[in-house]
Amino acid sequence: MDSRLTDEYRATRAGQLAAEILGKCVHCGFCTATCPTYQLLGDELDGPRGRIYLIKQVLEGQPVTARTRLHLDRCLSCRACETTCPSGVDYAHLLDIGRQVVEAKLQRPLREALPRALLKAVLPRPALFGPAVALGRALKPLLPSALADKLPSVAERRPWPETDRHPRRMLALAGCVQSALAPNINAATARVLDRLGIALFEEKKAGCCGALRQHLDDPAAACDDIRRNIDAWWPHVAAGIEAIVVTASGCGVQVRDYGHLLADDAGYAAKAQTISALCRDPSEVVAGEAARLGELLVPAERGKLAFHSPCTLQHGLKIRGVVEPLLQAAGYTLTPVADAHLCCGSAGTYALLQPALAKRLRDNKLTALNGGGPAAIATANIGCLTHLQGGSAIPVRHWIELMDEALT
Template sequence: MQTQLADFIKDTPAGREADAILGACVHCGFCNAVCPTYQILGDERDGPRGRIYLLKMMLEGQDTSARTRQHLDRCLTCRACETACPSGVEYGKLLDLGRPLIEAKTRRPWRERLQRLALRKLLAHPRRFGLLLWAARLARPFLPQQFKSKLPAPATPPAPRPTRPHRRKMLMLEGCVQPVLAPSINAATARVLDRLGIGLVPVAGGCCGALSHHLAAQEEARAFMRRNIDAWWPHLQHGAEAIVLTASGCGAMVKEYGHALRHDPAYADKAARVAALALDIGEILAREDLSGFKTTTPRKIAFHSPCTLQHGQKLGGLVESLLVELGFESVPVADGHLCCGSAGTYSLLQPELSQRLLADKLRALQAGGPDCIATANIGCLSHLQTQTDVPVRHWIEWLDESIAPGPDL
């Protein structure tokens, strides 16, 4: 694709990156075939190819309107288009470059601005989010039905984490909404790794920055990144092997720290190392000897592979293989490449499209009559739980409950 970027961006780092991404696109349209919003709406502007053209027009200085912003807002950032693209177009990075520009060029209605600000200032901070959830539960009898259905039940306090000392040490991103909605996920991860002789070092942390990043507050996102790097760095210098990621949305973001901070002289090298050491819990288990794990309660399981796991981190099929290896019966899931509609804050900002995608996803997951549904991201987990009676949990929790502990390590 040939471009003539406008002077305001042409000779900037962002402009050069955008130009390279646009130049790789050959207009083939393979991306539209896997795009969830294009499949629902059938509008070229609601598919990756059309959105690329809209971004190109904006970067070339052509008029940008609220309609342009609407089509970009409808994008899930699922990145299924990247998996399908034969030319390696980094659509997600192009959209990230375009988001701050569209915010600057088209002023949102005040309600939208307030909603997005509230999401950034509440969800990314565990204490604030916890208080908000507590207040919402108190007010539940007075809430409209559409909000009641999305309100999660109080989380069961997790069992204490292991305290046995181990020679091998790893860190873990605790996250922002996950410790509030499902603290059992990280506790289960600690128990599984403890059985493998790996200890988790408790490190204060919070949001990975993804929420702010995808809401066009990219300097705010970089502040979250720097804070996490500062918290992890001393432990990495003292031999911590990896940073364990149990939410695939966070994993996709942390693995981009090197790219996001590449122009920051104080953090570029540290960010690159952090990104290299960031591993999804599935990647960690795939490297370990799991022969000592004996499945005592095998289940018929349907796995929903989050977009951030299969398209963002390119780890499609990894967890499914692990579950089968460890004794679970895997239920085939049709159209497994499609998004469930959670997509970070998307379910709140685009509820109609989100609910249509959720209904399609649950039909596919439940078609094989599974005993349970597993996933690898807290957003997907919470979203799926709202419309099904089949138990939905993170796959590491099902694994933790299903394996008998081996001899003390």
């Protein structure tokens, strides 16, 4: 795709990257076949190819309109289009550039700006979000269903194992939303890795991975989050940790992208690349210890289970077919899931900002997940977990919690 960017963007790194990405697009439209919003709305501008044209027009100097922003806002950033694309178009980074340009050029009305500002201020800060979750649970019967659905029940708290009894050590991202909504996920990961001879620990000075602010079009604040995490983790990196384990696949995609996001920061670029290289999804770590895991698992029939692979796991991290064999080895019978490549509608804050579309996608996904009659649903991302649980009659769990229970 030819592009003629304005002088305003041509000399910038973002503009140069956008031109490179645009140049790879051959207009084939394969991406529309796997785009969730295009499938729902049937509008070319609500598919990747149409959004690419909109971003191209903006970078070429055409007026930015509310209609442009609407179609970009409706994108889930699920990256299914990247998996489908035969030309290797880096759609996610192009979308980030387009959204940031549109945000700078066109002021949002207060009804849109205010909830986005609140989400950016509260969700990444556990000191604020944690008490808000506790209050929300206490007042859950009085909350609107769109909010009440996002509050899972308080899970049983089981202890974190000792972190100084294994020579192999890995660091875990505590995160923000997950640490308040489902703290047992990281603890369960620590227990599983402990059984495999690996000590997992958190660094309390770290916090939100930056994805929330990044996808709410505040890259400067997102980079501040990233630098804070790098500073907090670097002493452990220098001490020789083996990996940084990120149990929410959405956060994992962001941490893997640190090197890209801070590429122009002379003080942090090299460190960011190192952090990205150390980032691991727990499935990669556990699968890498398959022999030891086989010795620990006791064969058992644990019932039928549907696995929802988050978009951030299969399209973002490109991890496919890794979790499922682990669950099968633990004794679960996995049921078939139609259209497993499609998004559930969670997509970070998308479910709060685009509730109607998110609900339609969730309903479709739950129909597919329940098609084989499972007793439970497993997933790998806190956003998917809470979004699906809000509409599901059967429990939705993080897969690592199920592995923890199988090893207990």
